[in-house]
Amino acid sequence: MSLDLSRVRFDRAGRTIIDDVDATLPAGALTALIGPNGAGKSTLLHLIAAVERADAGELRLGDRPLDAMRRRERAKVVALAEPQAEVDGRLTVEASVALGRTPHLGAFGVAGPRDRAIVDDALAAVGAASFARRPLDSLSGGERQRVTLARAIAQEPTLLLVDEPTNHLDLGSQFVALDLLAGLARDGLTVVAALHDLSHAAAYADHVVVLAAGRVVAAGAPADVLTAELVHEVYGVRAEVLVHPLTGRPLIAVASPGVGAAPAGPAAPVPAAAPAASAAWTPAPADPVRRG
Amino acid sequence: MLAASVIVAVTIGPAPIAPADVFASIAAHLGFGDPTLTTIRDGIVWELRMPRVLTAAAVGAGLALCGAVMQAVTRNSLADPYLLGLSSGASVGAVVVIVLGIGLLLPLAAFAGALAALVATLALAMSASARSGRGSRLDPTTTVLAGVAVSSVFGAITSLVIFWSATGDSYREILNWLLGSLAGTDWSSVAISGVALVAVGVPLLASARTLDAFGLGEAGAAALGVHVARSRMLLLGGTALLTGALVAVSGSIGFVGLVLPHAVRLVTGPGHRALLPLSALAGAIFLVWADTAARTLFDPRELPVGVITALVGGPVFAWLLLRTRRTA
Numbered sequence: 001m002s003l004d005l006s007r008v009r010f011d012r013a014g015r016t017i018i019d020d021v022d023a024t025l026p027a028g029a030l031t032a033l034i035g036p037n038g039a040g041k042s043t044l045l046h047l048i049a050a051v052e053r054a055d056a057g058e059l060r061l062g063d064r065p066l067d068a069m070r071r072r073e074r075a076k077v078v079a080l081a082e083p084q085a086e087v088d089g090r091l092t093v094e095a096s097v098a099l100g101r102t103p104h105l106g107a108f109g110v111a112g113p114r115d116r117a118i119v120d121d122a123l124a125a126v127g128a129a130s131f132a133r134r135p136l137d138s139l140s141g142g143e144r145q146r147v148t149l150a151r152a153i154a155q156e157p158t159l160l161l162v163d164e165p166t167n168h169l170d171l172g173s174q175f176v177a178l179d180l181l182a183g184l185a186r187d188g189l190t191v192v193a194a195l196h197d198l199s200h201a202a203a204y205a206d207h208v209v210v211l212a213a214g215r216v217v218a219a220g221a222p223a224d225v226l227t228a229e230l231v232h233e234v235y236g237v238r239a240e241v242l243v244h245p246l247t248g249r250p251l252i253a254v255a256s257p258g259v260g261a262a263p264a265g266p267a268a269p270v271p272a273a274a275p276a277a278s279a280a281w282t283p284a285p286a287d288p289v290r291r292g
Numbered sequence: 293m294l295a296a297s298v299i300v301a302v303t304i305g306p307a308p309i310a311p312a313d314v315f316a317s318i319a320a321h322l323g324f325g326d327p328t329l330t331t332i333r334d335g336i337v338w339e340l341r342m343p344r345v346l347t348a349a350a351v352g353a354g355l356a357l358c359g360a361v362m363q364a365v366t367r368n369s370l371a372d373p374y375l376l377g378l379s380s381g382a383s384v385g386a387v388v389v390i391v392l393g394i395g396l397l398l399p400l401a402a403f404a405g406a407l408a409a410l411v412a413t414l415a416l417a418m419s420a421s422a423r424s425g426r427g428s429r430l431d432p433t434t435t436v437l438a439g440v441a442v443s444s445v446f447g448a449i450t451s452l453v454i455f456w457s458a459t460g461d462s463y464r465e466i467l468n469w470l471l472g473s474l475a476g477t478d479w480s481s482v483a484i485s486g487v488a489l490v491a492v493g494v495p496l497l498a499s500a501r502t503l504d505a506f507g508l509g510e511a512g513a514a515a516l517g518v519h520v521a522r523s524r525m526l527l528l529g530g531t532a533l534l535t536g537a538l539v540a541v542s543g544s545i546g547f548v549g550l551v552l553p554h555a556v557r558l559v560t561g562p563g564h565r566a567l568l569p570l571s572a573l574a575g576a577i578f579l580v581w582a583d584t585a586a587r588t589l590f591d592p593r594e595l596p597v598g599v600i601t602a603l604v605g606g607p608v609f610a611w612l613l614l615r616t617r618r619t620a
Contacts, residue, residue, distance in 0.1 A: 051514040075517030082515075088507050088562045095563055102505050103517035109501075155516070 001062030001158050002027040008057035017043045019214040025192055030185040032205035033194045036235055039211040041194040045161045049080035075103035079157035081148045083167050089137025093147050097122055100154030122154040142173035162193040178204045202226050202250040226250050297577050301584045302341045347477040348583040349576040350485035352548055354538045356575025358531040359549020360568055361496050364503040365527045368432040372550035373535040377442035379544030381409025382536040383450045383469045391457040403536030410532050413442045471598030472545030474583050481541040488537030492530050500564035545598045547605020548575055
């Protein structure tokens with residue numbers, strides 16, 4: 001189900017954090033939410049996940065207005081994976097992922113075989129089955145990240161929100177995490193990920209929403225949205241959009257205004273190279289290279 | 293094990309009583325069989341030791357449960373009704389109504405006192421944390437320091453009220469409230485602590501899943517469908533209510549709520565569905581034996597039971613403090 005935001009607004013301490021956001025995030029697709037620090041990415045995810053309430057506007061998942069749903073009902077369809085969530089390190093991976101079943105069980109429900117099967121599937125989906133019985137504080141950052149994601153998957157949502165899924169991950173683990181999200185979207189889940197790395201957004205997202213100072217400044221397909229002009233406008237850095245030699249997706253090369261010999265001013269945009277120009281060393285232009 | 297502890301604890305004391313005598317007395321009072329004990333021996337079992345041991349069990353269970361719940365809700369491994377000032381607040385409420393002679397309001401006044409102390413501690417801790425720039429996240433040690441400040445003030449008020457009103461041996465009574473004592477408990481103490489334990493304890497036990505979700509932080513719990521602000525208020529209000537009723541019959545017995553949940557957690561892990569009931573059980577057994585020690589070690593003089601629990605709890609608190617400091 002697609003997520004529709006209309007005129008969503010959120011104020012905190014007299015400051016407008018989210019300013020009349022309108023956006024449609026397509027169903028069964030991976031949407032990248034990008035924008036500089038403080039743009040309101042995490043806050044917007046919190047508004048969708050009912051961690052905070054919007055002051056105005058409407059959030060609809062398919063045809064259901066989210067704010068009219070009871071908290072538990074909402075948690076059955078919307079899951080949030082936040083890497084910064086602190087958890088008791090003595091909890092086992094399995095127990096931590098089983099917390100995702102909370103909204104389905106309520107206060108008195110007892111986890112049955114179906115719940116355990118869902119937890120096992122979630123552990124398998126993120127490749128965490130092998131360390132399911134270990135305590136969380138024995139895990140590496142990448143393993144913890146996977147556990148967080150598994151907990152959200154165990155919630156069986158139709159909308160999965162992920163805040164900075166590649167934060168603190170090494171290069172290989174970053175791609176594992178992104179591949180996983182893209183795979184979930186292909187399986188029909190609506191996935192929204194707040195990302196910092198524009199090339200990740202370009203390589204993996206089906207849809208990009210750019211947030212700056214609480215407003216949507218651009219939205220659409222990565223190739224249409226991620227232009228040198230936009231990157232300069234939003235991040236204030238000099239950028240050039242190339243074609244990724246391995247994937248054919250846009251590749252954003254950036255430098256700060258002071259670095260390198262800028263021929264013209266910092267804003268000098270170089271048009272994206274045509275895919276044909278680099279076709280010679282682009283083996284598979286259609287699909288991102290999948291790892292593992 | 294709790295039942296066995298209760299029976300054995302009742303047999304221990306200056307007058308030798310056999311376990312069989314305990315059973316006989318219980319049976320007679322529950323209407324099975326005829327009384328076989330002398331009136332005096334039966335009185336020792338049924339009127340003196342039995343209510344005291346049962347009160348100890350209820351108070352121990354309740355305090356341990358409150359500690360486990362508070363540790364989860366405040367995400368502070370040092371949280372406990374005694375350290376955060378609830379017990380001293382409850383003492384003030386209880387002592388005031390006793391002095392005014394309106395005993396019916398006892399549990400209510402103790403609850404009001406506990407709640408006032410809790411609010412004072414959290415408000416103080418929050419503004420102290422805000423000043424140190426740590427944001428709204430409560431620092432565990434700051435919270436405990438706030439609890440110490442609040443405890444001191446409420447403890448002093450308790451002492452003053454007793455000193456003003458009492459005619460005779462006010463020092464002993466002050467000590468009993470500040471350190472906690474189960475001397476002089478009767479069946480009405482059993483009723484107050486027992487009813488509170490069941491009425492508040494059962495909803496707390498049913499909150500295990502919510503408490504597990506609190507382990508993910510505010511945002512994490514909210515994303516799992518927990519109404520964070522409301523649950524936190526209800527759960528902390530419940531612990532204040534239960535602490536109030538327990539302190540009204542026992543004074544502020546310290547460290548039971550701190551030590552037992554941590555000890556049980558070492559065995560069961562942090563999941564609250566096992567932790568809560570087992571903490572309550574362990575707390576009951578622990579306090580039955582601590583009180584038995586308190587009334588027999590220096591026989592015929594009696595030690596406030598809080599001295600025993602502090603002797604055990606102090607070192608554990610120190611160890612937890614070191615561990616919190618390392619991970620903070």
